[in-house]
Amino acid sequence: MRALTVDHTAPGHLALTEVPAPRPATHEALVQIEAVSLNFGEVHGATHPETPNGTVLGWDAAGVVVQAAADGSGPAVGDKVVTLGADAGWAELRAVPAALLGTAPKDADAGALSTLPVAGLSALHVLRRMGSLLGRRVMITGASGGVGRFAVQLAARAGAEVVAISRNPAQAEGLRALGAHEVHPEPAAVTEPVAYVLDNVGGQHLIDAFAVVSAGGALFSVGRSSEADAVLTPDALIGTDSRHDRSIRTFFLLGDPATDFSADLTWLAGELAAGRLDPGISRRTPWADHAEAVQALLDRRLHGKAVLDIQ
Ligand SMILES: NC(=O)c1ccc[n+]([C@@H]2O[C@H](COP(=O)([O-])OP(=O)(O)OC[C@H]3O[C@@H](n4cnc5c(N)ncnc54)[C@H](OP(=O)(O)O)[C@@H]3O)[C@@H](O)[C@H]2O)c1
Known part of the structure; x- marks a missing residue:
């Protein structure tokens, strides 16, 4: 072959x-x-x-x-x-x-x-780890990428208020069409707190995104598209206000060899075939x-x- x-x-x-x-x-x-x-x-x-x-x-x-x-x-x-x-x-x-x-x-x-497999499953599994998204603000960095686009669509469908981050202004309209409520060029431009972040970019994006996570919220580090390191100062990590119980969580789609992806792949395939997923x-x-x-x-x-x- x-x-x-x-x-x-x-x-x-x-x-x-x-x-x-x-x-x-x-x-x-x-x-x-x-x-x-x-x-x-x-x-x-x-x-x-x-x-x-x-x-x-x-x-x-x-x-x-x-x-x-x-x-x-x-x-x-x-x-x-x-x-x-x-x-x-x-x-x-x-x-x-x-x-x-x-x-x-x-x-x-x-x-x-x-x-669907890597991008769609990663988006789906990270959003599931966040729990109920109804009425929650969720930031997606690298939103114009493979994982980001699926994450924007799925988070919007789950009832989240989706805050998409893309450096490229030409992506804003398309991301809004996929369900983003706000589109910003960088996390530092976001002033209102978010409950969760799905971060595809790392580096300064991770630092600035974590800075707007509200008490009890979490940032899920999926990727490092910037290839930059993120060094968090004590102020950035602990915060200078009363927002506590915030976490940064790692994610790896193939981390557990026992995971059965068949039902999720079948569901994603059905949504896509029905035109409900771009x-x-x-x-x-x-x-x-x-x-x-x-x-x-x-x-x-x-x-x-x-x-x-x-x-
Ligand atoms: N942990 C896992 O299991 C897992 C699973 C899947 C993917 N990943 C990783 O997750 C990341 C996203 O995957 P993907 O398939 O969505 O990648 P992708 O299609 O290349 O998208 C990445 C997006 O990040 C943004 N970006 C790229 N370089 C950047 C930079 N220097 N600064 C700021 N933004 C930048 C770009 O958006 P704009 O140009 O619009 O800003 C781009 O659309 C990758 O690092 C990938 O390796 C990890």
């Missing part, structure tokens, strides 16, 4: 090559991949000199089951599915356990489905033309998801 493999001599450190097809374990279905979406972390991972040539990366992929799991778990042959994994998604075939796979309506667009695709090309999309992602020129069609 063909796969997009690490090749440190190729543009974007990736090249289409022939590799052996995966041999599914008894609890894994074999999926014919139709589309994949790219995440900064894995694309950046391909550029690391220590990632060996020939590695098949890829977290997000969607397609059709061509062989059901031998133990009877998971979907049947012909089912449209969206899949998550720690690697091996950028290939014509992927072996996936039932816990990392959601089923989708047959006519759902595989490209749109492929945006996948936010900002670039879509055949996978043979991956280099430009990869470079745009590495240069942080993308707002939303990049999708590659497997052709």
Whole structure:
């Protein structure tokens, strides 16, 4: 089969090559991949000199089951599915356990489905950790990105007053259309307290966002798109007023290998297919033309998801 493999001599450190097809374990279905979406972390991972040539990366992929799991778990042959994994998604075939796979309506667009696993699940799981959002102010930093767009939509649907942060003024209208009540260029521009923050950016964004978290609230550190460190002074950490019991929590989607994502992936796929969730695709090309999309992602020129069609 063909796969997009690490090749440190190729543009974007990736090249289409022939590799052996995966041999599914008894609890894994074999999926014919139709589309994949790219995440900064894995694309950046391909550029690391220590990632060996020939590695098949890829977290997000969607397609059709061509062989059901031998133990009877998971979907049947012909089912449209969206899949998550720690690697091996950028290939014509992927072996996936039932816990990392959601089923989708047959006519759902595989490209749109492929945006869901890392970005959609991260947004959903962080917002769930916040508890009830009805009437609560929730700040989303890096709101124009993959995680941010899903977080804005899901938080708005959960009844939150959504405060979106994007440095790019051209993103404001689109973020309001997704459900943001306010859009600011940076957290320091927000004066009214927020109950929770989903922070995709880190650095000064994290420091300034934490400064407006109200008593008992929390900041969830999801990403560090700024690649900057956040050093909190005692005043910033403890606060100079009476806002206490505030916390900063880390998050890692694949932190617990026992997590079963199937129900959430199936729900997200259904919402997307019904038009109630916008996948936010900002670039879509055949996978043979991956280099430009990869470079745009590495240069942080993308707002939303990049999708590659497997052709
Ligand atoms: N912990 C986990 O399990 C987990 C899961 C998923 C993602 N992540 C991480 O979470 C972060 C967001 O992921 P994503 O897929 O949404 O990334 P993305 O699509 O690249 O979006 C990141 C957004 O952050 C903003 N941004 C980028 N550089 C910035 C800078 N220097 N200063 C301020 N804002 C900046 C940009 O928005 P504007 O240009 O509009 O400001 C951009 O749209 C990434 O760091 C990713 O690696 C972690």
